[in-house]
Amino acid sequence: MLQYIGKRLLQLIPVLLGMTFIVFMIIRAIPGNPAQVILGQQASPEAVASLEAKLGLDQPWYTQYFDFLAGILTGDLGESLRTRTPVAQEIWPYLAATIELAVFAMIIAVIVGVNAGIISAWFQNSWFDYAAMVVALIGVSMPIFWLGLMEQWIFGIELNMLPTTGREEVRNPVTAITGLYVIDTIIQGRFDQLGEVVRHLILPGIALATIPMAIIARMTRSSMLEVMRSDFVRTARSKGQRMSLVVYKHALKNAIIPVLTVIGLQMGILLGGAILTETIFGWPGIGRYIYDAIGFRDYPVIQSGILVVAFIFVMINLLVDILYSVVDPRIKYD
Amino acid sequence: MSEAVTQPVPGAPEEKAAGPWREAWTGFRKSKAALFGAAIVLMFVVLAFVGPLIAPEGINEQDMSKRLMAPSAEHWFGTDDFGRDILSRVIHGARISLWVGFFSVIGSVIVGSLLGIIAGYYGRWVDTIISRLFDIMLAFPSILLAIAIVSVLGPSLQNALIAIAVINVPNFGRLIRSKVLSIKQDEYITAAKAIGMKDSRILFSHILPNSMAPVIVQGTLAVATAILEAAALGFLGLGAQAPAPEWGKMLSDARNYLRDAPWTMIFPGLAIMLTVLGFNLMGDGLRDALDPKMKS
Numbered sequence: 014m015l016q017y018i019g020k021r022l023l024q025l026i027p028v029l030l031g032m033t034f035i036v037f038m039i040i041r042a043i044p045g046n047p048a049q050v051i052l053g054q055q056a057s058p059e060a061v062a063s064l065e066a067k068l069g070l071d072q073p074w075y076t077q078y079f080d081f082l083a084g085i086l087t088g089d090l091g092e093s094l095r096t097r098t099p100v101a102q103e104i105w106p107y108l109a110a111t112i113e114l115a116v117f118a119m120i121i122a123v124i125v126g127v128n129a130g131i132i133s134a135w136f137q138n139s140w141f142d143y144a145a146m147v148v149a150l151i152g153v154s155m156p157i158f159w160l161g162l163m164e165q166w167i168f169g170i171e172l173n174m175l176p177t178t179g180r181e182e183v184r185n186p187v188t189a190i191t192g193l194y195v196i197d198t199i200i201q202g203r204f205d206q207l208g209e210v211v212r213h214l215i216l217p218g219i220a221l222a223t224i225p226m227a228i229i230a231r232m233t234r235s236s237m238l239e240v241m242r243s244d245f246v247r248t249a250r251s252k253g254q255r256m257s258l259v260v261y262k263h264a265l266k267n268a269i270i271p272v273l274t275v276i277g278l279q280m281g282i283l284l285g286g287a288i289l290t291e292t293i294f295g296w297p298g299i300g301r302y303i304y305d306a307i308g309f310r311d312y313p314v315i316q317s318g319i320l321v322v323a324f325i326f327v328m329i330n331l332l333v334d335i336l337y338s339v340v341d342p343r344i345k346y347d
Numbered sequence: 348m349s350e351a352v353t354q355p356v357p358g359a360p361e362e363k364a365a366g367p368w369r370e371a372w373t374g375f376r377k378s379k380a381a382l383f384g385a386a387i388v389l390m391f392v393v394l395a396f397v398g399p400l401i402a403p404e405g406i407n408e409q410d411m412s413k414r415l416m417a418p419s420a421e422h423w424f425g426t427d428d429f430g431r432d433i434l435s436r437v438i439h440g441a442r443i444s445l446w447v448g449f450f451s452v453i454g455s456v457i458v459g460s461l462l463g464i465i466a467g468y469y470g471r472w473v474d475t476i477i478s479r480l481f482d483i484m485l486a487f488p489s490i491l492l493a494i495a496i497v498s499v500l501g502p503s504l505q506n507a508l509i510a511i512a513v514i515n516v517p518n519f520g521r522l523i524r525s526k527v528l529s530i531k532q533d534e535y536i537t538a539a540k541a542i543g544m545k546d547s548r549i550l551f552s553h554i555l556p557n558s559m560a561p562v563i564v565q566g567t568l569a570v571a572t573a574i575l576e577a578a579a580l581g582f583l584g585l586g587a588q589a590p591a592p593e594w595g596k597m598l599s600d601a602r603n604y605l606r607d608a609p610w611t612m613i614f615p616g617l618a619i620m621l622t623v624l625g626f627n628l629m630g631d632g633l634r635d636a637l638d639p640k641m642k643s
Contacts, residue, residue, distance in 0.1 A: 027482075027483075028479070028483050031479065031480070031482075031483030031486075035483065035484075035487075039499055044501075150624065150627065150628070151620070153627060154571070154623040154627050155620055156575055156598075156616060156619045156623070157579075158578075158579060158595070158598060159612070159616030159619060162598065162612050163612070163616070165605055166606075166612065170606050282488065284488050285488030285489060286490075288490060288491065288494070288583075289582065289583070292582075293602075304583065307498050307585070312498075315495070319491055319494075319495050322488060323486055323487045326486065326487070327486050
């Protein structure tokens with residue numbers, strides 16, 4: 014097991030190096046003179062030269078790349094051109110906001126998706142099964158940004174039930190400790206704020222959860238259907254065991270592996286979807302951080318933001334791979 | 348491509364001539380969902396071709412006196428903030444979305460197939476390099492990579508198309524590579540090699556046509572994703588630019604009028620969802636018909 018993890022970590026090195034190279038190329042691939050493009054056509058030659066020096070663009074490319082790598086390894090992600098603050102220093106609150114939203118969405122997606130899949134398989138060809146699968150099909154075809162706008166219109170504007178922007182009540186701001194507001198408010202015992210924070214999470218959370226929820230439901234259903242036909246399920250039932258026990262205890266345990274794969278994959282997709290969701294709901298997360306940076310041509314932020322998200326994505330995939338072997342000891346890795 | 352597959356095998360009994368494509372069509376026809384999907388796709392394809400003829404108004408015909416009018420007999424989908432007819436713009440939008448969907452996928456298929464075939468057929472270090480490249484590209488959440496590419500090339504519909512084509516290359520590359528690896532072992536390839544056939548001929552007249560079924564399935568589903576991605580880039584302001592009636596861009600313009608004119612947001616979104624749903628249903632049906640092993 015440890016050997017397997019070690020091997021996977023080693024295999025990761027070329028991928029990580031390749032990732033850093035692609036991200037490194039983002040500024041360098043800008044057609045024309047990157048510094049001039051960033052500053053605009055009116056910029057003076059002195060300003061352009063000074064930005065070139067600051068970004069290291071006046072060096073040969075391999076020197077630039079090694080400096081870039083050395084920077085990453087020492088935790089230096091460059092400096093935002095807009096705020097003039099080191100990216101490594103200002104990125105955490107955004108990242109924390111995204112993590113909180115993604116985890117919340119994943120919890121909704123897993124709870125609803127897995128249960129809908131189980132019930133669909135349990136009562137195969139019932140009206141619930143049909144309805145759930147039609148909803149799931151629509152769910153995977155739904156543009157997340159459209160769903161977000163529909164939610165804002167229905168729940169925010171027409172029904173006036175839930176807040177549609179931000180992650181906290183502006184007049185009653187949360188004091189950040191970890192940056193994860195649900196945890197911060199609990200630590201501080203501010204349960205009034207906790208309620209507000211959760212209310213702000215609901216709409217973006219549901220928008221972000223929809224696609225993974227649909228995919229998880231479909232996967233759980235097909236995986237459960239397969240297991241429910243197997244001999245041990247028939248044996249358990251013929252012994253007179255309660256159906257709910259058979260389904261949730263025996264069958265689910267054996268059907269969960271492909272579902273776990275999908276959940277792992279979806280976690281990465283959530284990170285991508287977060288960019289769209291955050292833009293719609295004014296959620297101050299990493300997606301919005303990158304999006305705003307694009308508007309200001311703040312390339313160091315674009316680079317580092319993308320690198321950080323991709324790094325998390327790779328790590329989650331690794332973690333999922335490792336989890337399989339824990340869940341299913343039959344899986345042997347050579 | 349189809350020529351190589353449908354050619355009867357010399358010496359094969361004539362009565363078995365129902366080729367794999369006919370068989371697939373029979374299978375596809377049986378699925379109501381797949382036919383429904385195909386019908387939706389067909390409808391949007393027709394709209395894309397004849398749209399300008401049947402749309403009630405031009406895409407940029409402004410009439411400020413008819414600003415933000417609710418759906419009515421005159422304007423079925425209402426009007427937007429410039430008094431433009433939303434139905435007409437949604438119809439024209441089909442052309443843009445399908446164009447991006449089809450051509451980006453064709454681009455990914457061509458480049459992906461080429462790389463996949465080279466990697467799978469030649470193996471060794473060529474395979475290692477190409478496969479690592481795919482791994483690296485897949486290490487990014489796809490929309491993020493698309494954003495990175497557009498942020499370099501500059502926002503436009505054409506650059507969005509390029510970005511979407513690039514991010515989908517590894518999916519096709521991997522698919523073809525694995526297919527080539529399994530076909531390579533087949534006897535008829537060994538036979539072709541034995542009679543001294545050139546590598547390029549083996550690759551393009553034997554291996555490529557025989558790896559096409561999963562590519563068609565994946566391609567259909569990829570058009571759905573590509574349309575969503577193009578709309579997402581348009582929504583973020585990184586794809587089609589005003590005044591193009593691109594669905595994603597229309598949604599992003601509609602954001603300011605959610606309270607007063609929700610129809611400006613409802614119909615373009617519905618169009619995206621229906622198109623994507625159509626391609627998804629059709630892709631699922633094709634998968635079941637063409638590749639029974641992939642059935643879930």
